[in-house]
Amino acid sequence: MKKVFFFLGVIGLMTFQVSTSNVLGRSEAYKENIYNPGQLKPTDSHLKVKVGDSAPDFTLPAVSGGQVSLSQYRGNKHVVLSFVPAAWTPVCSDQWPGYNIAKDFFEKNNATLLGITVDNIPTLYAWTRQMGKLWFPVLSDFWPHGAVAKKYGILRSDGVTERAIFVIDRDGIIRYIDVHDINKRPRLENLVEELKKLNR
Amino acid sequence: MRKLSRHIYFSFTLITLSFFLLSASAIAASAPPVEGARLPDVHLKVPDNPDDQRYLGLTGKVSFQIPQVRARVVIIEIFSMYCPYCQREAPKINELYQDIENNEALRGKIKLIGIGAGNSAFEVAVFRDKYKVPFPLLPDEDFSLHKCFGETRTPYFIAIRIHDDGSHKVIYSKLGGIGEAKQFLKQMSKLSGLEAGGSK
Numbered sequence: 001m002k003k004v005f006f007f008l009g010v011i012g013l014m015t016f017q018v019s020t021s022n023v024l025g026r027s028e029a030y031k032e033n034i035y036n037p038g039q040l041k042p043t044d045s046h047l048k049v050k051v052g053d054s055a056p057d058f059t060l061p062a063v064s065g066g067q068v069s070l071s072q073y074r075g076n077k078h079v080v081l082s083f084v085p086a087a088w089t090p091v092c093s094d095q096w097p098g099y100n101i102a103k104d105f106f107e108k109n110n111a112t113l114l115g116i117t118v119d120n121i122p123t124l125y126a127w128t129r130q131m132g133k134l135w136f137p138v139l140s141d142f143w144p145h146g147a148v149a150k151k152y153g154i155l156r157s158d159g160v161t162e163r164a165i166f167v168i169d170r171d172g173i174i175r176y177i178d179v180h181d182i183n184k185r186p187r188l189e190n191l192v193e194e195l196k197k198l199n200r
Numbered sequence: 201m202r203k204l205s206r207h208i209y210f211s212f213t214l215i216t217l218s219f220f221l222l223s224a225s226a227i228a229a230s231a232p233p234v235e236g237a238r239l240p241d242v243h244l245k246v247p248d249n250p251d252d253q254r255y256l257g258l259t260g261k262v263s264f265q266i267p268q269v270r271a272r273v274v275i276i277e278i279f280s281m282y283c284p285y286c287q288r289e290a291p292k293i294n295e296l297y298q299d300i301e302n303n304e305a306l307r308g309k310i311k312l313i314g315i316g317a318g319n320s321a322f323e324v325a326v327f328r329d330k331y332k333v334p335f336p337l338l339p340d341e342d343f344s345l346h347k348c349f350g351e352t353r354t355p356y357f358i359a360i361r362i363h364d365d366g367s368h369k370v371i372y373s374k375l376g377g378i379g380e381a382k383q384f385l386k387q388m389s390k391l392s393g394l395e396a397g398g399s400k
Contacts, residue, residue, distance in 0.1 A: 026317070026353040027283035028376055098282035098323070101330045131284045185282065189322035 027094055029130050035088050042181040045162055048153030051177055055079075055168040058148040060116065060139035063124045068114065068137050070168070078111035078175075078198050079168045080191065083149060085160040087119045087127035091185050092163070096138075097131045098188060106136075109195040110170075114139055118146045118161055154179060167194050232350035233358055233370045239266055242348045244315075244338055252336035256311065267360060267368040271311040273392045275372075278349055278356040279337075280317050281327040285377065286355045290331035295381040297335050306385070309394055313338060317346035317354060361392045 049056065059069040073079045082099065084092035096115050106113055113136040117124065120142040128138050141148045141161070149155040154162040165186060167176035176194040180186045233239055243263045246253060253259045257270025266274055277293060279286040293312070300310045314337040316324040321339040328337050340346055349358070352375060359372035371391040378384040389395035 026351075027280065027285050028353045028355065029283065029285035029288075094280060094282040097284040097287065098326075100284075101281065101287060102326055132287065185318070187320055187322070188281075188326065189320060192322075 026090070027097070029097075030088075030093055033088060033130075034090055034093055037086075037089055040182050042183065043162055043179055044156040044158075044182075045154050045179075047177065047179060048151065049166075049174055049177070051174055053174050055166065055172050055174050056148075056151040057172075058151065060141055060148060061121060063121055063128060063138040063140065068139055070114075071172070073112060073170065074172050075170055078109065078170050078195070080106070080111055080113045080195070081116060081164075081166040081168065082113060083116050083152075083154060083161040083164045083166075085117070085156070085163055085182055087117060087123050091183065092117070093127070093130075095163075095185055096128070096134065098185075099136065100131060100134050102188060102192070103135050105192045105195060109199055111167075111195050111198065112136065116141050116148065116161075118142055118149060118155075118159065156182075165191060167191075167198070169198055232352045232356065232375075233373050235370050235373050237370050238368060239358070239360060239370060240348045241265065242345055244345065247336045247338060249336070256313070256336060266313070267362050267366065269311055269313070269362070270308075272309040272362055272394055273311070273371070273388060274360050274362065275310065275312050275388065276358045276360075277312065277314045278317055278346065278352055278354055278358070279314050279327075280354050281319050281323045283354040287327075287331070289355050289377045290327070290333065292378060292381050294331065294333060296378065296385060299381055299385050303385075306389065306394060310385075310388060310392075311335070315340050315345050315349070318343050359388055359391070 055070060057069065057071045059067050062068050070079060082096070084095055086092060099113055115136060115138040118141045119127070121140050124138055124140055128134055146155040146159060146161060149161040152164070152166065154164045156162060163180045163182045163186070165176070165178040165180070166174055169175050175198060178186055178190070243265060246258045246261050246264055250259070258264050258268070266276065297312055300306050312335040314333065314335065316327065316337055316339050318341070319327070319339050320341045324337045324339045327333065349356070355377060356375050357372060357378060358370060360368045361371045362368045372388070
């Protein structure tokens with residue numbers, strides 16, 4: 001009987017390997033330059049903020065030059081923070097280019113977007129250039145390493161961040177949090193739905 | 201003892217068999233359609249939009265297979281709303297569509313469809329609206345079609361020639377953009393024999 005379980009286990013494992021082959025992050029824009037980290041633990045951190053909290057402020061350097069602070073939007077615009085785990089990886093490479101053609105949804109709802117990773121500026125520069133011209137700032141949480149991600153509680157044990165979205169209203173209050181399965185891309189419609197809620 | 205060896209023999213056969221079965225399915229999923237071969241048997245949902253239904257000649261149907269499209273040649277673009285290369289390519293594919301529609305000899309004979317790998321209906325609609333895509337774009341939210349077509353990177357183009365008896369063969373299957381639209385259309389006409397007034 002034990003043997004039967006063992007063999008079923010082996011077969012199950014092989015099926016798993018086949019079904020989890022990586023199908024994301026396949027834009028030919030990046031040619032062969034995307035590193036495939038394989039299947040990762042869906043989440044690997046503990047949130048330190050919750051919906052209704054005041055969003056911790058931060059100031060980070062932007063790829064386009066200068067510094068961007070969360071507080072500079074206070075009283076003016078809602079802000080979406082999109083943390084992605086790492087440059088040059090499959091899912092991340094195909095997330096922001098989608099937001100890049102969804103600018104209208106942000107504008108219609110008086111919101112802006114800040115893209116953040118823990119990569120350094122030169123890496124982010126080379127990587128985001130493959131995406132075309134992005135309309136939103138891309139910020140580097142590289143040094144002190146992942147300090148902002150840590151404040152929000154989304155720094156994973158290996159030093160990259162979760163794939164996380166925070167929607168912060170113009171008063172600086174967190175209205176939505178999605179710490180997503182790192183292996184999957186969040187649906188755009190869910191974010192758009194949350195943006196609409198801000199102005200109801 | 202004999203019983204034990206029978207067990208081992210049986211289990212070994214089972215493992216070998218399942219390994220071959222699984223690798224076969226893995227190979228089938230990891231290779232895009234080959235020129236000269238048939239498309240994999242995939243059933244797609246007929247788009248809700250009546251214009252799309254008319255264009256494809258599928259009015260009144262619920263699901264279809266690509267060779268059932270009313271055309272001599274169907275060009276399939278596997279794309280993603282999140283793929284920057286596909287975004288850059290979009291105006292060119294629109295131009296290809298217009299060139300076909302403006303050509304009396306080819307209008308109605310060459311049809312285009314897009315399959316949004318991993319894209320929900322909402323995400324496909326964002327791409328359609330942004331680039332004013334005039335031909336049907338079908339969502340493939342769970343990557344099931346993308347898997348059947350060999351998990352290609354995007355954009356990927358496949359063209360099939362449909363014969364009078366309903367049979368078909370793949371005449372083009374390549375990764376990357378189409379290059380210059382007029383040149384690509386010439387190539388399609390040549391490969392399908394439409395230009396030379398070949399078998400209809």
